Amino acid sequence: MSWIGETVDSIKSIKIRQLLTQAVTLGMIVTSALIIWKAMMCVTGTESPVVVVLSGSMEPGFQRGDILLLRMTKDPIRTGEIVVFKIDGRDIPIVHRVIEVHERKTTGKVDVLTKGDNNDVDDIDLYADGQMWLHRHHIMGRAVGFLPYVGWVTIIMTEKPIIKYLLIGAMGLLVITSKD
């Protein structure tokens, strides 16, 4: 009767090993994606190396759904640069162009004014109450590169979360049903 016990044991152990392998593979995929993201943060010097354009304020150059590649260096901020900034107390990053710079002689600090290419007026109304200028710490990065349309995936997944669940479900199903 011991051979029954042996067979059952070997069946159970195969299943467990397979399951564990698949779990580790999935984990490897997720962590390597995370590693790539963190590495990009290091290389580009900014917390968000990639942003999706959400509004039409920089049309026709940047349309909604485009992706901007960002970089932040210690170089001073100058007019014409397309910068991504966050207003204190608000979460959403805004991508606009710098149109005015005043740099202090003594401290090196800058006052910056921005405007969207497609807007008629500058961003004064977007800044916090009483705030007239942006400062360096508001600015998260400069746009250096551009990929059209790729950001729609992110916009759709954010605005219709059901699609996100569907995609993750499908990927999970693919991994589980693999016979490797």
Added chain:
Amino acid sequence: MHSFGYRANALLTFAVTILAFICAIASFSDNFSNQTPSAQIQILNINWFQKQPHGNDEVSLTLNITADLQSLFTWNTKQVFAFVAAEYETSKNSLNQVSLWDAIIPEKEEANFWIQISNKYRFIDQGHNLRGKDFNLTLHWHVMPKTGKMFADKIVMSGYRLPNAYR
């Protein structure tokens, strides 16, 4: 290994990789374009020059801007954003840059232009340092590609001076 799911996955991965590669090459090809832009700016008139109630100087100018930016366009260019900024130094600020005018140039044919306008954006100082001030006018351009790296550069023209008294 031959199910629909696997084939779709392989096809999609391959398609995305090829697309990314094409975008990278397209952007790289921009490095080989020979760019020879030229520009001239004249100040035709100082319309008015006053100290505002909040204490800052403001000046209104009429500018004559001539430029030929056609050589900046490559097959990978979506548009060129051009703007003119005034640059000057004051006792408190090592650099002030104020954008006076900008334009979006969507096509190569429109990049050879001549325009006479008064400043689109207000030229306001932080303070009242503009009397008799020497300043540069710079024409900047920002080439926005169909895909890939963006390029920007400028031409600096110096020798401009604001009047010594308000008018």
